[in-house]
Amino acid sequence: MPILTLITFLPIIGALFILSIDSKRSELIRVTALLVSIVVFFISLPLYVTFDAHTYEMQFVEKLQWIPSFGIHYHVGIDGISLFLILLTTFITPISILASWHIVRHVKEYMIAMLVLETGMIGVFISLDLFLFYVFWELMLIPMYLLIGIWGGPRRIYAAVKFFIYTMAGSVFMLLAIIALYFLNHKATGEYTFNLLEFYRLDLSFAVQFWLFLAFAFAFAIKVPMFPFHTWLPDAHVEAPTAGSVILAGVLLKMGTYGFVRFCLPMFPEASHAFIPVISWMAIVGIIYGALVAMVQDDMKKLVAYSSVSHLGFVMLGIFAFNIQGIEGGITQMINHGLSTGRSSL
Amino acid sequence: MLNLVALILLFPLLGAAVNGLIGKRLQKEHVGYLACGVIGLSFLVSLLVFCGLLLLPPAERLFEKEVFCWIESGSFKSVVGLQVDPLSTLMILVVTGVGFLIHIYSIGYMHQDKGYHRYFSYLNLFTFSMLLLVLSNNFLLMFIGWEAVGLCSYLLIGFWFEKKSASNAAKKAFVVNRVGDFGFALGIMLIFLTFHSIDFTEVLSAASHGHFEAGSFTITIITLLLFMGATGKSAQIPLYTWLPDAMEGPTPVSALIHAATMVTAGVYMIVRCNALYMLSPFTMTVVASIGAVTALFAASVGLVQNDIKRVLAYSTISQLGYMFLACGVGAFTAGVFHLMTHAFFKALLFLGSGSVIHALSGEQDMRKMGGLRHHIPTTYKTFLIGTVAIAGIPPFAGFFSKDEILLESLTRGNFIYWSMGALAAFFTAFYMFRLLFMTFHGKSRLDHHAAEHLHESPRNMTLPLTVLAGLSLFGGFLGIPGASAIQHFLSPVLGGHGHTEISGAASGGHHGAGLPYLMMVVSTAIALGGIFLAYYLYIKKPELPKKLAERFRLIYKLLLNKYYVDEIYDVLFVNTTKKISAQILWKFVDVKMIDGSVNGIARLVRGFGNVLRLLQTGYIRNYAFYIVLGCIFVVVLAVFGK
Numbered sequence: 003m004p005i006l007t008l009i010t011f012l013p014i015i016g017a018l019f020i021l022s023i024d025s026k027r028s029e030l031i032r033v034t035a036l037l038v039s040i041v042v043f044f045i046s047l048p049l050y051v052t053f054d055a056h057t058y059e060m061q062f063v064e065k066l067q068w069i070p071s072f073g074i075h076y077h078v079g080i081d082g083i084s085l086f087l088i089l090l091t092t093f094i095t096p097i098s099i100l101a102s103w104h105i106v107r108h109v110k111e112y113m114i115a116m117l118v119l120e121t122g123m124i125g126v127f128i129s130l131d132l133f134l135f136y137v138f139w140e141l142m143l144i145p146m147y148l149l150i151g152i153w154g155g156p157r158r159i160y161a162a163v164k165f166f167i168y169t170m171a172g173s174v175f176m177l178l179a180i181i182a183l184y185f186l187n188h189k190a191t192g193e194y195t196f197n198l199l200e201f202y203r204l205d206l207s208f209a210v211q212f213w214l215f216l217a218f219a220f221a222f223a224i225k226v227p228m229f230p231f232h233t234w235l236p237d238a239h240v241e242a243p244t245a246g247s248v249i250l251a252g253v254l255l256k257m258g259t260y261g262f263v264r265f266c267l268p269m270f271p272e273a274s275h276a277f278i279p280v281i282s283w284m285a286i287v288g289i290i291y292g293a294l295v296a297m298v299q300d301d302m303k304k305l306v307a308y309s310s311v312s313h314l315g316f317v318m319l320g321i322f323a324f325n326i327q328g329i330e331g332g333i334t335q336m337i338n339h340g341l342s343t344g345r346s347s348l
Numbered sequence: 349m350l351n352l353v354a355l356i357l358l359f360p361l362l363g364a365a366v367n368g369l370i371g372k373r374l375q376k377e378h379v380g381y382l383a384c385g386v387i388g389l390s391f392l393v394s395l396l397v398f399c400g401l402l403l404l405p406p407a408e409r410l411f412e413k414e415v416f417c418w419i420e421s422g423s424f425k426s427v428v429g430l431q432v433d434p435l436s437t438l439m440i441l442v443v444t445g446v447g448f449l450i451h452i453y454s455i456g457y458m459h460q461d462k463g464y465h466r467y468f469s470y471l472n473l474f475t476f477s478m479l480l481l482v483l484s485n486n487f488l489l490m491f492i493g494w495e496a497v498g499l500c501s502y503l504l505i506g507f508w509f510e511k512k513s514a515s516n517a518a519k520k521a522f523v524v525n526r527v528g529d530f531g532f533a534l535g536i537m538l539i540f541l542t543f544h545s546i547d548f549t550e551v552l553s554a555a556s557h558g559h560f561e562a563g564s565f566t567i568t569i570i571t572l573l574l575f576m577g578a579t580g581k582s583a584q585i586p587l588y589t590w591l592p593d594a595m596e597g598p599t600p601v602s603a604l605i606h607a608a609t610m611v612t613a614g615v616y617m618i619v620r621c622n623a624l625y626m627l628s629p630f631t632m633t634v635v636a637s638i639g640a641v642t643a644l645f646a647a648s649v650g651l652v653q654n655d656i657k658r659v660l661a662y663s664t665i666s667q668l669g670y671m672f673l674a675c676g677v678g679a680f681t682a683g684v685f686h687l688m689t690h691a692f693f694k695a696l697l698f699l700g701s702g703s704v705i706h707a708l709s710g711e712q713d714m715r716k717m718g719g720l721r722h723h724i725p726t727t728y729k730t731f732l733i734g735t736v737a738i739a740g741i742p743p744f745a746g747f748f749s750k751d752e753i754l755l756e757s758l759t760r761g762n763f764i765y766w767s768m769g770a771l772a773a774f775f776t777a778f779y780m781f782r783l784l785f786m787t788f789h790g791k792s793r794l795d796h797h798a799a800e801h802l803h804e805s806p807r808n809m810t811l812p813l814t815v816l817a818g819l820s821l822f823g824g825f826l827g828i829p830g831a832s833a834i835q836h837f838l839s840p841v842l843g844g845h846g847h848t849e850i851s852g853a854a855s856g857g858h859h860g861a862g863l864p865y866l867m868m869v870v871s872t873a874i875a876l877g878g879i880f881l882a883y884y885l886y887i888k889k890p891e892l893p894k895k896l897a898e899r900f901r902l903i904y905k906l907l908l909n910k911y912y913v914d915e916i917y918d919v920l921f922v923n924t925t926k927k928i929s930a931q932i933l934w935k936f937v938d939v940k941m942i943d944g945s946v947n948g949i950a951r952l953v954r955g956f957g958n959v960l961r962l963l964q965t966g967y968i969r970n971y972a973f974y975i976v977l978g979c980i981f982v983v984v985l986a987v988f989g990k
Contacts, residue, residue: 230942232942234946291937295938297925298929326421327421331421
């Protein structure tokens with residue numbers, strides 16, 4: 003059974019279904035959205051149960067041709083890193099939907115946005131094709147933008163635009179780097195593909211690694227957010243509706259750190275190694291700086307936002323400690339932070 | 349029998365869970381019985397474990413039980429494992445025994461409180477955490493217990509969180525403790541880096557088998573970091589400021605957490621790591637000096653306080669100072685012995701003061717007490733026993749332990765340690781009897797309301813008092829010089845006779861046979877002197893203290909305001925950090941610099957766009973104008989370009 007495809011696209015199918023419900027029947031819409039997300043959660047559980055912890059290879063792999071002329075595949079699969087982040091996502095979404103029961107304005111649109119967001123988030127964690135990954139990465143932005151911009155607080159437009167443009171600024175560079183990898187791979191192997199696992203095998207010169215790492219790292223550092231790219235977070239956090247904050251802090255911030263572990267480290271090992279001092283210092287400054295600033299906030303959501311800056315700094319520090327304990331610790335901290343901050347946002 | 353050890357932990361945890369989850373729906377009585385019952389069971393199992401340990405030959409008295417493997421990552425491994433040895437057994441007996449009595453007392457003390465089940469749930473959880481702390485067989489698990497008792501302490505200090513002062517005190521306790529914990533955590537990491545293990549047995553045997561030279565730099569840093577943790581939890585200079593404020597919690601909590609058990613965790617940790625500390629003479633000096641200074645410093649503040657619980661709080665800090673002094677000079681047994689007797693008499697004193705406060709409907713100011721001995725006789729009698737015990741009059745418990753510490757500080761340490769300890773002992777006798785006289789003797793200074801409701805506490809409160817009084821009376825006989833049962837019992841953990849020499853330091857343990865007896869006489873005389881002074885000032889000439897306070901205004905003010913340490917800390921650390929964070933980091937760096945440049949870029953782009961927009965206005969006339977301009981440009985270029 004293609005579990006991954008199922009959990010990825012079930013939410014968006016649910017969203018399509020909600021589209022057909024009369025927007026006046028808000029109770030039905032809420033229940034439908036909740037049911038869909040709960041079903042997704044239960045479908046995702048077998049992933050954990052049947053997961054084979056004894057191999058580093060990708061599991062539950064599905065691979066289909068998508069745009070053959072460009073060598074683009076629908077290629078998904080998970081390993082231990084993504085497994086828990088997926089479970090985190092499927093767990094937090096129903097909670098967020100439940101937490102938005104009080105939303106009365108545009109319930110239909112709200113729930114559709116939530117479900118599309120879930121599809122985007124899960125998609126990011128399972129993609130093994132960089133093109134596919136990029137599609138999901140951007141797909142996720144739109145509903146979040148709408149959630150902040152429509153159902154947010156008084157300064158929602160400013161916050162939403164800031165969130166959107168900030169993240170876009172980063173992902174543009176990432177897109178360039180992806181395309182560069184695509185051509186570099188062709189040069190090396192004569193094959194056009196966006197397959198991540200192929201990219202892992204590429205032997206890139208240090209200079210190339212350096213620039214590509216920078217492009218990817220920029221996108222991810224904004225998403226984490228690492229000091230000093232963090233200023234979109236307090237605004238987005240404060241203005242987002244509660245459920246939006248939960249997802250923002252709980253899952254969205256993990257995309258950045260996940261990106262580092264999944265893409266930067268294995269694809270550009272030498273460049274990553276060279277960047278250890280820079281990233282570590284940014285992480286350390288972020289930890290202390292975030293904590294100090296969080297300490298003097300009066301607004302609870304801002305406090306959570308700055309504490310996220312601090313905690314994600316720990317994750318980054320762990321990842322760039324470059325040993326098993328560090329990376330395992332980083333991933334565990336991602337999950338812990340997802341749960342605890344999600345809770346504090348509620 | 350030793351296999352039962354996990355049950356000791358399980359019972360309080362169950363109690364905490366049941367009371368915490370469904371306590372609201374249970375009957376009040378059941379909540380109390382359940383909470384006491386689980387601790388009682390724990391105590392019984394602890395006794396069984398103790399017997400099981402006694403049945404083993406002394407050299408084999410170490411039992412480890414691995415419950416499950418918790419973290420395994422690379423070369424790092426941490427198990428949830430329990431360790432039964434004489435030291436941990438002694439601790440669990442004290443924790444469950446004294447804890448049980450305090451739980452019973454709480455039924456009476458808290459019976460009117462609306463957070464009854466919440467209170468007992470926290471108290472059970474605390475007992476669980478404390479037991480975890482002392483039973484763990486590795487540093488990390490101990491750290492978990494360490495943090496968990498800190499959390500419970502926070503919850504219980506802030507138990508009446510509607511009161512601003514209580515919630516502030518809770519926050520203060522938590523934050524100050526975190527400073528120490530920071531050092532402790534770093535110490536554990538350094539231990540892992542140095543020893544590649546965090547298991548007590550492995551680390552300590554590596555340390556004691558000479559893989560490291562005495563005075564090695566790494567070991568000194570490790571031990572200092574661990575000691576930093578201890579100063580936080582055990583309220584030593586410079587991190588003691590939270591303890592007096594912690595008196596905002598319910599009184600049984602002060603007795604259990606802030607006198608008998610949690611605050612001794614630091615002492616326990618140092619004794620547990622004695623093999624490490626032995627390797628660092630420098631750290632030992634630091635420990636002993638801080639202990640001695642704290643003992644004297646806190647005792648001097650205790651001299652003039654008027655709040656009955658605050659006097660006891662400063663007394664606790666001072667007594668903990670003694671324990672560290674003992675550890676610092678290498679007399680670990682004496683430290684543990686004092687830890688135990690202190691648990692008895694200080695719990696008794698706190699519960700007694702709770703009984704007084706209960707009788708006076710919440711009054712804590714000693715200036716509004718007096719003459720209570722006829723009204724609450726049981727409380728008075730037991731309190732008297734506790735006071736005599738802490739003052740150090742033979743044959744009460746406090747005498748033996750304190751005397752041993754003073755003796756050791758002289759023979760292994762130096763005259764300065766001894767004189768500081770002796771002066772603190774004089775102060776102790778004075779402030780404790782001052783407290784006794786002001787509260788129970790003399791004329792009644794009660795206000796009308798309190799006098800009307802004056803009543804002796806119910807049986808479930810006086811019974812624990814009586815038992816603890818018995819322990820304070822006879823507990824000292826466990827450590828009679830020459831035939832010390834406790835020293836014999838602890839010797840497998842502390843090596844030799846529990847009096848290991850500090851490596852590198854001159855051996856000073858050999859003293860003449862007459863010295864211990866001489867010291868006993870001297871310390872008794874010191875205690876009697878303190879008592880007499882208190883008697884003279886507060887019974888004979890009650891008008892004299894005021895005159896003295898007038899005469900030595902400056903000193904009095906200094907002591908009354910606790911040397912202004914809180915204020916100094918506020919200015920130096922709290923406000924400065926706040927100001928830097930708010931004004932510089934947040935308002936300037938974050939908002940102005942970083943966000944400013946982000947928005948600046950956005951404005952730049954927009955401004956640029958605005959200029960470019962002029963090219964595409966959609967008006968035909970503009971386009972026509974640009975065409976004309978272009979034509980002129982081309983013509984000009986054609987004409988003058990050559």
